[in-house]
Structure formats: structure tokens, C-alpha cells
Amino acid sequence: MLDVYHAEPGANTLKVLLALKEKGVDFNSHYVALNKFEQHEEWFKKINPNGQVPVIVHDGKVINESTVINEYVDAVFEGPALRPADEYGKAMMRIWTKWVDEYFCPALSYLAWNWMIKSLVKDLTPEEFEAKLQKIPLKEQQDKWRITATEGYPEERLKEWRRQVETSVTKIDSALREHGKDWILGDQFTLADISVFAMAHPMPMGYQDIMNEEDTPHLMAWYNRMMERDGTNAALTMPNKMREEVKLDDRVDVLSKQGKE
Ligand SMILES: N[C@@H](CCC(=O)N[C@@H](CS)C(=O)NCC(=O)O)C(=O)O
Structure with a gap:
């Protein structure tokens, strides 16, 4: 089970x-x-x-x-293999998934939290919010919740995360351009595509100025291929209660301006 x-x-x-x-x-x-x-x-x-x-x-x-x-x-589990069969291929895949976890995801995550947490906690009194904070087991997460719910991160840090997002977009586009194949590692669809897409999925919402058909055509073509997959469709149509309950979309312009020169 x-x-x-x-x-x-x-x-x-x-x-x-x-x-x-x-x-x-x-x-x-x-x-x-x-x-x-x-x-x-x-x-x-x-x-x-x-x-x-x-x-x-x-x-x-x-x-x-x-x-x-x-x-x-x-x-x-049974089903189509999502990792290369050979060890070198697996190593190359892990370099991508590690990079997503250590670089691409944190940069996007800090910018997204800085944008959305205030509206998420707006109905809590300071006392109620403090009580919620005390239950967070990781000190790093406590800090992230506290800072993003109050004054937000300083401009300097937002700029650096935005630079990292720009670097990431260029890196993915270049990798796809260089090998000219459909997926991040080449011919095989793998967990590298899944890791990158899980983070890149909302980017057309707030980052059209850096991820678009003109500047990153290979990334956009890959993104559209990902969107056509049955697996992607099945995952994205899982319940999204946050979207139903929390109204964030009117602040998209704020997200896209964070850390921008
Ligand atoms: N390294 C962990 C990170 C998990 C993580 O950051 N989860 C987020 C959602 S994407 C979460 O639970 N955030 C709520 C919180 O930390 O309070 C993983 O890859 O699973």
C-alpha cells in the first residue's frame, strides 16, 4: 500500500x-x-x-x-523507466536533480514565498501567527515564514535570487539547444525533466520577461512538450485547494518585479 x-x-x-x-x-x-x-x-x-x-x-x-x-x-514500482539504465546516465540525471534541489528550487522558492506569504497569513493576529511559528520544527523554515510574513527579504537578496533564476533559465535552454533532443538528458524522458518542470511550471506566470519564445525557444518548446504529456496533465489536475482558497493572482506583477533592476 x-x-x-x-x-x-x-x-x-x-x-x-x-x-x-x-x-x-x-x-x-x-x-x-x-x-x-x-x-x-x-x-x-x-x-x-x-x-x-x-x-x-x-x-x-x-x-x-x-x-x-x-x-x-x-x-x-512497475511502469515506464524514469531513470537511464546505465550508471553514467543515472549520474548525469542526478547532477540535474541535485542542481534543481540546491540552486533552481531555492531561488524560485524564496522569491515565491516573499511574494505570497503575507496574503496567506493576513487573517491571523500576531499572537495567532506566533503560535503557528512555534510549531515549525526547522529553524530555517521558521525564519522563512517569519521574514516573509513581516518585512520581507532585503532587495539585495531578492536581486541575487532573481539572477539565479535567470542563470537557471539560460542553463536549461542551452542544454536543450546543444543536444537538440526532446528531453533534458537527450532522447529519454527522465526524472531530470520531472525535477526541472516541477519548478519551472508556474514560471510563465511571473517570469515571462526571461522565459519566452524569443529568448529561450528551446526551453519553451520543452515546456510545451511537458504540458502535452498525460502524466503532467494527471498531476496538474490533482486538487488545488490553495488556488481555490487563496487569492494570489492579482499580485503577479509584484512577483515579476521582485529583485528586478
Ligand atoms: N527538500 C524537501 C523540501 C520540501 C519542501 O520544501 N516542502 C514545502 C512545499 S514544496 C513545504 O512543505 N513547505 C511548508 C513549510 O515548510 O512550512 C523535498 O524536496 O521534499
Whole structure:
């Protein structure tokens, strides 16, 4: 039996949902509402002491860390292979997934949090918010929630994250241009595509000035190929309660201006 604890199909949750849907793995879905701080409740921290999604529980065994989950899912379940068969190919794939986790994802994540957390917590009193903060197990996450809910990050840091997003977009476009093939590693669709797409998916919303047909045509063509996949469609149509409950879209212009010269 496979239980998956996840939020709406975005970022690290989307990464795992994409792999599960691409492979056609059946699972019990448990939605964890991040805007209601359910990830910091005691019942959830018993499953993942980090207080973060996604997490899977397979036959009673718990695994967190989305990139690790995806390798496990690909190794253990039937369905199309999402990793190259050879070790060198796997190494190349891991260089991409590691880069997403350590560089691309954090840059996008800090900018997105800085943009959205204020509207997420606007109905809480300072006391209520402080009580929520005290339940966050990771100091780094506490800081991230506190800063983005109050004064926000300084301009200098926003600029640096935006520079990293620009560098990332160029890197992905160049890799696709150089080999001229459909997928990040070449002919085979892999977890590298899944990791990159999980982060790039919302980019046409706030970053059209750096990710567009003219400046990054190879990235855009790959993005459109990703959007046509059945697995992508199945993952993206999972419930998105955050989008229904939290009105963020009118602030898109704020997101796209953060850290811009
Ligand atoms: N390294 C972890 C990061 C997980 C993570 O950042 N999850 C976010 C959602 S994408 C989360 O649960 N955020 C809520 C919080 O930290 O309070 C992974 O890749 O699974």
C-alpha cells in the first residue's frame, strides 16, 4: 500500500505527483493544507519530523525528500523507466536533480514565498501567527515564514535570487539547444525533466520577461512538450485547494518585479 502526503500540485509536491502519474502508480492521496499549517501539526510531524510535504509511506516505510522519493518510486514500482539504465546516465540525471534541489528550487522558492506569504497569513493576529511559528520544527523554515510574513527579504537578496533564476533559465535552454533532443538528458524522458518542470511550471506566470519564445525557444518548446504529456496533465489536475482558497493572482506583477533592476 502506498500513502502519499502532499499539498497542491506545485514545486516538490508536483515533482512526486509527476513521477507517480508517469508510472501509473496507484496511491492513497492525503492532502495537507499548507495555508492552514497542517504540515506543522503533531500528527503530521510524527510522519515527517521536518514538517514538510511531500512524504510517502510505502508498506509502513516512510520516505521524505522529493528527489529521493522519485528514485525510490522508479526503482520499486512497475511502469515506464524514469531513470537511464546505465550508471553514467543515472549520474548525469542526478547532477540535474541535485542542481534543481540546491540552486533552481531555492531561488524560485524564496522569491515565491516573499511574494505570497503575507496574503496567506493576513487573517491571523500576531499572537495567532506566533503560535503557528512555534510549531515549525526547522529553524530555517521558521525564519522563512517569519521574514516573509513581516518585512520581507532585503532587495539585495531578492536581486541575487532573481539572477539565479535567470542563470537557471539560460542553463536549461542551452542544454536543450546543444543536444537538440526532446528531453533534458537527450532522447529519454527522465526524472531530470520531472525535477526541472516541477519548478519551472508556474514560471510563465511571473517570469515571462526571461522565459519566452524569443529568448529561450528551446526551453519553451520543452515546456510545451511537458504540458502535452498525460502524466503532467494527471498531476496538474490533482486538487488545488490553495488556488481555490487563496487569492494570489492579482499580485503577479509584484512577483515579476521582485529583485528586478
Ligand atoms: N527538500 C524537501 C523540501 C520540501 C519542501 O520544501 N516542502 C514545502 C512545499 S514544496 C513545504 O512543505 N513547505 C511548508 C513549510 O515548510 O512550512 C523535498 O524536496 O521534499
